[in-house]
Amino acid sequence: MESKDNVRHRNKEQTKRKLLQAVGEIITEKGYSGLGVNKIANKAGVDKKLIYRYFGDGNALVEAYILEKDYWLRFAGKMQEFNDIQTPDRAREIISAILERQFTFFYEEKDMQRLILEELTSKSSLIASICNIRGNIGASLLKLTDPHFKDSGISFRGVSALLVSGIYYLVLQAKINGGTICGLDINAPSGREEIVRTIRHIIQWAYEAPEKGTTKN
Template sequence: MDILHKKDKEETKKKLIAATGEIFMTKGYSALKASRIAYVAGVSKTLIYRYFGNVQELFKVYLSQKDFWISLEDHVDALLEANRHDSGRELAKSILESQIAYFFQNKEMQQIMRWQISEPNVIARSLADSRERLGEEMLGISDPHFKDSGVNFRALLAVIVPGIYYLVLNAKVNGSTFCGIDINKSEDIKEVQKAVNLMVDWAYEKAGS
């Protein structure tokens, strides 16, 4: 019975998370009400409070499953250990390249970013802070390489990462090109990934010279 109960609980949680995502994607954050989520999930709304505490905590679980950076959290220690040998150079390129592909393909992540910058609230700030904490851990292996080099790698990433967000959203929302780049074309995505890799390489080489 315990095994069956646990299975039922996990299935119910999945339904509630999926329902939360469906409502968020179609009606926005303000439409996330316990009764509506429960109706879409086909379960009692008391289960939201039993399994998640409240709607806000349920939404946080949904966000953590869809956000590219938060999804790396469970793997960060292994990633850092495997990439200390080059001060995180290849790790930076790999993560940024993956971020471009993930963000381009994932409509939910795109909606999350639009929501985060247009409807500031405690949950959006919490998500941003979680990304920052993860970033601090990763930058910990690159900081020594750039110390006193005159190259601010953090500032470079502060331009690259939001640039990726804007480039994708501009193409997805407006269908627009940017500097003649149409990221809806696979060949142009590859060119953007190549450009990001070049910027990372240039920064590391400049700091090392």
């Protein structure tokens, strides 16, 4: 027979999961501005006191949700796993895979699409904090690739910035307006496949250009 402690722990985790899920549903339906302790509790079907008990306050709950869901924030505790990125060949493969997965992830996650829109149009200390954390993670990752492009005339940070922001814009444009860009429809599998291939090609070109002596200082 299951112990009382195990039952309490399981109920606590289930309630926390309901609250986190409620945050995601509200962000998808109404955006960040639709969040609030009462609204989250009502959506989850639990007493709002449990938000304070398990998370401290509403902002901490929202932050927990974002930290769990955001693609880049998942790398915060995994930086040691990228030691192999110091080798150019491995770096090219790892960075390509990371950006390809970012594109696929962002295309499929409606709540994160809405959250990025909120970041572009709203001001709040929480969103600013999340943006800073995300930026610091990216900067830490790129520190490992900086030596590969020293004196090459190539800004791999610039390449990465354009790819990351381009992924966000491509997906938001397709999801909100259903439009095409340069004749590519990423709502179609063929369009998404072409973007994934091109991400890999751009990273490959960036790494091969110094070897071929095609850059200028």
